Amino acid sequence: MKVQTLSAMLPRLLIAALCAASFSARADLRVLACEPEWGQLATEIGGDLVTVKTASAPGQDAHHIQARPSLLAQVRRADLVLCNGAGLEAGWLPVLLNRGGNPDVRQAPGLFLAAERVDRLEIPTTLDRADGDVHAMGNPHVHLDPRRIVSLSQQLADRFATLDPGNADQYKQQQEAWQAVFEPKIADWEQQAASLKGLKVITHHRSWIYLLDWLGMQRVDELEPKPGLPPTPGHLAKLVSKTEQQQVKLILYRPINGDDAANWLASRTPACAVELPLSPGEEGTDTLASLYDTLIQRLVNAHQVCQGDNP
Ligand SMILES: [Zn+2]
Structure with missing residues (x-):
């Protein structure tokens, strides 16, 4: 009788284990995310259990996206549409959901609007179209705000579990493992940003x-x-005296804004213009954590350099 040694059996055991892992970890949920940040959160929490498509690319203005036919096809196939909400996509998400031909994603549980599930700032007391x-x-x-991201990661894992109950335990484990790494970073970021x-x-x-x-x-x-x-010459002119009087140090903009207005103001005041990414996938960031890393590094560096230029 042929006796197999453990080392001889290992490759076969390994293949069996991998097969079992890939079987239980097959992608069950199709997620269409409106913006890269929500696509990234879905990927970080859902792992191999989700396939994620993203409607807008890093660096695009999510206020203004075309509801193109390829996006409608993705809505049709989606189990979950995961968007920012709170009006960010007011110009295109309703069109997408109405024309997508998928009633399951027009409301919860097939629709998840992140910003409507956490406290928001700057809620207007009166509605006036003149206010933009x-x-x-x-x-x-x-x-x-990474603190809001932690809350949303838990809510998203719960939603994944509702839509894909067979993998509910795994979504919970994956979210807990993610939070155990992500949450302690918040205090580190706060320390790095103390200045x-x-x-x-x-x-x-x-x-x-x-x-x-x-x-x-x-x-x-x-x-x-x-x-x-968009910035107007009259508004920018008013900002010159305001920047000086209030001792504004930095002027923040993202690449899609262009640097004309920020540089115009910086050239007439002691403040410094600093370009920042807004979403993961921009400027060398890939994960949500690396986005906060980059934002804080850029701000701290810009503040130091600006102080050196304008002591
Ligand atoms: Zn906005």
Whole structure:
């Protein structure tokens, strides 16, 4: 009788284990995420159990995306549409859901609107179209606060479990393992950003309000006269004296904003312009954690360099 040694059996055991793993970890849930940050969160929490498509690319303006036919086809096939909500996609998500021909994703549990599941800042007390039309439900850019991301990661794992109950335990385990790594980083980031506390900034769009709120930085104004409206010469001229009087240190913008307005103001005041990524996938970031790493490094560096230039 042929006796197999353990070492001879190992490759076969390994293959069997891998097969079992790949069988139980097959992608069961098809997720269509509106923005890269939510696609990334779905990937980090869902792992091999989800396949994730993303409607907008890193660096695009998620306020304005075309509801193109390829996106409609993805809506049709999706088990979960995972979007920012709170009005961010007001110009295109309703069209996508109405024309997508998939009633399951028009409401929960097939639809998950992240910003509508956490506290939002800047909720207007009165609604006036003259105030711009992209932040009518409060500021929607919640993903730049990692504390809100932790809450949303738990809610998303619960939603995955509702839609795919056979893998409920695994979603829970994956979320807990993710949180065990991600959550301790929040205190590290706060420590790294200690020098930014109280720092006054002007931002191009109100994209970073949750980051500023988390790190204790102060928003003084925006380059946009109203959310979603481009900077005007008259508004920028007013910002020159405001920047000096209030001792604004940094002017934040993202590549899609262009650097004209930020550089114009920086060239006329002691403040410095700093370009920042908004979503994972931009400027060398891949995970959500690396997005916060990069944002804080860039801000701390810009503040140091600016202080050196303007002591
Ligand atoms: Zn916005």
